[in-house]
Amino acid sequence: MSSNAKIVLRKKPNVKGLYPIAVRITKNRRTTYQYIGHYIELEDWDEKNLRVKKSSPNSNSLNNLISSRLYEANKMLISLQSENKDTSVNQIKKKIYHSGDNTTFFEIAQEHLNDLERSNKLNRLSSDKAWIGSILKYHKSKQLPFQEITERFLKKLIIYLKAEHSLSQTSIMNILVLIRLIYNRAIKQKIANKELYPFGSDKIRIKFPETTKIGLNISEIQRIESLEELTFREVHARNIWLFSFNLAGMRISDVLKTKWNDIYDNRFHYRMNKNSKLLSLKIPDKIVSILEYYIKDRRSEDDFIFPELKKANLNNPKDVFKKLKTANKKFNDRLKSIGKKAEINKKLTMHIARHSFGNIAGDTIHPLMLQKLYRHSDLKTTLNYQANFIHKEADEALESVINF
Structure with a gap:
């Protein structure tokens, strides 16, 4: 039951025309390959000595790596033979390359x-x-x-x-x-x-920079609401944005997944996709007018309110994800045009609907209620998020010093 390991250059070039170096493991005429993760030019391989020629960049490092990988393979083969273990060629490969520190x-x-x-x-x-x-x-x-x-x-x-x-x-x-x-x-x-472990207080520390979240104010939102001469696609993008804003900055994926049967007893009931939080909200009057715009296309109670997922394969999460991602990009492109028409200098995207709700809420709503509206799992998340939009105390403190 002979077995051996040998370094080879596989004659299967990648898209750049480079060839992979591999350890070939053979047992009972059955062969498998373990690639070492490096590719070289065909002319840089010394077939006789099974080494990388000096003409190749990093040839010394590559040859050291080759020797190391070959040594590890042969060491494991000898160990298995001494234990008289009858293992397949793939089991040998797994033992050599997926044990301990060899896993990358x-x-x-x-x-x-x-x-x-x-x-x-x-x-x-x-x-x-x-x-x-x-x-x-x-x-x-x-x-x-x-x-x-x-x-x-x-x-x-x-x-x-x-x-x-x-x-x-x-x-x-x-x-x-x-x-x-x-x-x-x-x-x-x-x-x-x-x-x-390279992370820790005295090693590599992960510290996120402070970011500024900018939302629209009431006047800017009113300008968007009153815009005329929009294209059909711009009207649709505006409806989606306002639907999100009027439901406390509902995420785009949740907006597009809403169905007509999520609305009953004059309330909107839905489960947030991100953390499965349930929420029930009274339908605002501004949402009613948006729903009336789409009701003519309702095919059943179980139908989506908005058209983006109507043709999606709901049994294929990748198809749903792709359609959501494509829709979000299209909406953001159209919102950019809407922002120009409304003479808004701030960046207008779907996510800004959430920031806009937070900006207008400011410090007028209790954090626990905001936590419920935002569907945050942790109150600390709400406090950190809302801190971006609370400026009253700082403004008053500044005025108290300089207003003399």
Whole structure:
């Protein structure tokens, strides 16, 4: 029952015409490959000595990595043979490359993405997949052991993201949060060493910058409501925006998922998609006029109020997500045009409906009631959010000093 491991250059080029280096594991004439995560030009491979030629960039580092991977493979094969374990070639591969520290950051990251996809958390999946792609562009290899994610690695990553991708501080902090989440997952699986954890008060600290949330005021909203000479599509975008605003800044995904049977006893009943919070609100008069605009297209009580999801495959979360994402982009494009016509200098998007509600609410509504209206799980979230729109005390304090 012979088995062996050998370094090879697979003759399967990627889209850039580069060839992958792999460890070939063979047992009983059955073969499998474990890629080391690097690609080179065909002419940079020494077929006789099974090494990367000096003509290739980073040839020394690549050859050291090749030797390390081959050593690990042969060591495990000898161990299995000495124990007389009858294992398949794929089981051998799994034992070699998915035990202990051999599991890489990107493998655990993929587990995280798979979990998000299985849970149909597609919005989070989209953003996290993009962040992981940014990390891969920086490292240029999927072979990233957790012990290499040091404070120095993260500091250089931050500089790279600022310089090469012009990412905001908020986006960079989101990437660090994702790395921390994946690192903690690896620690729980006993893959990463807790002693090498690069985050903490005396190490890499994740601190989000303060952001300014700007909402429209009453006068600006009234100008939007009274606009005439809008296109059919602009009228529809305005209706969606006002529907959201008049229901305490309801999120666009929840707006488009509303159905006619969510409305009964002159109240609107719905479950928030983000945290499954239930809410029942009296239908405002301004919402009634919007509903009347769409009632002619109602096919049944179970029909969607708005048209965007009428043709969606509701059994396919990806199709629903795609249609919601497309709709949001179209609405934002049309709201930009509406903002110009209403002579509003502030950025007008679907999400600004939520900020606008908060801006007008200010400090006139009790935080506990705002928490209910916003459907926040934690009162602290409401207080932090509403702090963006409460200026009265600061204004009065300033006036008390300078007004002499």
